[in-house]
Amino acid sequence: MTDSPTPTGSAPQGADAEALRQRALAALLTARERTALLTDSVDDHELTAQHSPLMSPLVWDLAHIGNQEELWLLRGVAGREAMRPEIDGLYDAFEHPRATRPSLPLLAPAEARAYAADVRGRALDVLDGTALDGGRPLVRDGFAFGMIAQHEQQHDETMLITHQLRSGPAVLAAPVPPAPTDAAGLPAEVLVPGGPFTMGTSTEPWALDNERPAHVRDVPGFFIDTAPVTCRAYQEFIEDGGYTEQRWWAPEGWAMVREHELAAPLFWHLDAGQWLRRRFGVTEAVPGNEPVLHVSWYEADAFARWAGRRLPTEAEWEKAARHDPVSGRSRRYPWGDEDPAPELANLGQRHLRPAPAGAYAKGRSPYGVRQLIGDVWEWTSSDFLPYPGFSAFPYREYSEVFFGPAHKVLRGGSFAVAPVACRGTFRNWDLPVRRQIFSGFRTAREI
Template identity: 75%
Template sequence: MTDVRPPAAPGTGTTGTEALRETIAAELLAARARTAALTDCVEDADLIAQHSPLMSPLVWDLAHIGNQEELWLLRNVGGRDPLHPEIDPLYDAFQHPRAERPSLPLLPPAEARAYAHEVRGRVLDLLAASPLEGAPLLDAGFAFGMIAQHEQQHDETMLITHQLRAGEPALAAPPPPPAPADAAILPPEVLIPAGPFTMGTDTEPWALDNERPAHTVDLPAFLLDTTPVTNAAYQRFIADGGYDDPRWWTEQGWEHRRRADLRAPLFWQRQDGQWLRRRFGTVEPVPPNEPVLHVSWYEADAYARWAGRRLPTEAEWEKAARYDPATGRSRRYPWGDGPPGPEQANLGQRHLRPAAAGSYPDGQSPYGVRQLMGDVWEWTASDFHPYPGFRAWPYKEYSEVFFGSEYKVLRGGCFAVAPVACRGTFRNWDYPIRRQIFSGFRTARTPEEA
């Protein structure tokens, strides 16, 4: 393991340490409450079943969460002996592809819950006694923060499984607030002037290795959509034959479109002249003013070409989301350095859908770009590569094994992402064919293309 250390948390001494300890405990408990909500709402048969070969059975995620928590916190940080070493291979994500996991001798639901509960109790005892400094994994409580993020990421994965699950709805949440009065009169795009900005971070205490290190990127001017592309706009692409015209698709994208017979976003269907969608077990009309959801990178790229535009690069996205031209510094979030609240972004599964385009004016960036955090993951044009000076930490399997042109970067989080796992530097990645994820996009252009 490399000796790269995360930065220290703000504040020192007993008061700072106790505040950090309380923050960690709150994040761990919030993640576990969400895990319970996602697994207690269905019968054991649903937990054991594989609802899609793309996803694990829910009961695998449940025990995997406990296993990773035991591995990193009880064993690596606490120096404890393994509780059940015989199950480690079952819950190693790199040993067994998702499609094979139902055939493994997995812990049944009651035992998986008991295991995760036992691990959590011991972890809270460990947290109470931890100095939260000294060793690299303890600095700023990094290992605890990593595990809180890991559980919330699997909660998002389990929510995707719920979306793929057939049968009666098992989840409920209130709709997002209506769009603000100015949403209909927002400019369609904003200019991001040329110039350098700081990309990545050296100061975010719980940032993961692929977000590091901070480095300067100098970009030419570009124009970016004020809001994500909406369902109504995407329907115009469909109506204009966008899925049937190879001009708008890359060679690989066209081949995939034909092979997979793509004709609309995943979960959409045409009935009696109207587009409908299935959302967590409910079939409903596609809302025209919501950001389009469940589209692959190939579809997003084809739409952008059809519209005479392009997908933004990852660097363009981050500059639009973080750079403050008034101060010349990069913020943690579009609105500033304070953590996300319900008035700034649609995060944390408060709502089971994106908010209308133009929502959350309090969360807009200094350039006036809205909904850069939450609502939908946004595909970018960029492949997933390390930043200059990258060092894998604390394990290479988190990022390093995925670097390359196979994966495209997504930014900004979505309604299913918890605030602890969402910030202006956070990087997500997936295959360009993926559609079951909560993915949308916005488009860009250079001024010369006007």
């Protein structure tokens, strides 16, 4: 671990530095509350079981969260000796693929909890005693603490995916998200005029390396869906032979369809002519007005071709989400610069499902596009590539090793993403075959 320059704004001082410390504290505590909910809701057998070869046992994620916190906050920030150096290799995500992790001598649930709690107590002491108003880039603006809070929340999302994949009765519950009152009057698409805008960030203090630096992109005009593609629209694709017509599919996608005999999104099945889905242990009718969920990039791309449209590029998505045509500046979020709130976006596992299409009118972008933040991760047509001037920080394995055509970019977050890990500049990426993630999409077209 070495510090390297990373762009930031002016260093916070006095009351601003204390506010930043409180923000970091709140982010860490919120993440740990969610980790506890996800791991305390099942017994030890389910914690140690592998519910899918695509995912780790929940107990691995729990100890990995503690290990990364120790690595970066106790050793990296405070320079302390390793607490348990013998377990570092067990919880190195690059050393052991997910499918092999159950065979490792992992910490038992009680030991994993105790380790993570011990690390957390020490980490809070480090936060209390660390100056955030200058010095090393790793601690400037509280970056390391924000990075660890985001890391834990990202693993909480991963554990929520594991909860969706597990069999058995429901163990999680949440209220139904709000429905829009004006959905019937919304246009199907909106125009985003051509021209330059600022993509990425050089000032967001906890932005990760692949979001940096800010740079100007000139994007030709395009139309983009007002809301994500719904389950009802996707059913029309299915009923029109979407999974049986090779012409809609990229070659690799068609091979995936044939090999796995795909006929619908993951977790859907047809029963007596009605589409049902399994959602966190509950079987229910597929809600037609909800954004479609659990589709791969290949499925999203095939739907877009069938509809005579295409997936938006990453730059198009970000311009639709952040650019303010009146001021010419790029906002932090579609609605402005203020942090997410419940009336603006569906985030943080608050609802355990996407809100109906067109929800969150107060969270719309200046162009009138809705649900760009939260609800479902949205596939774009873009490969995951570095921005001009990219510099890996604080380690290459976060982003750099994934750059290239193998991974596609997703934007916007989902209902499973925490506000601390979701911004208008935030970039997610995954293999185009992935379906277990909370992914959907919207489409675009040229003018």
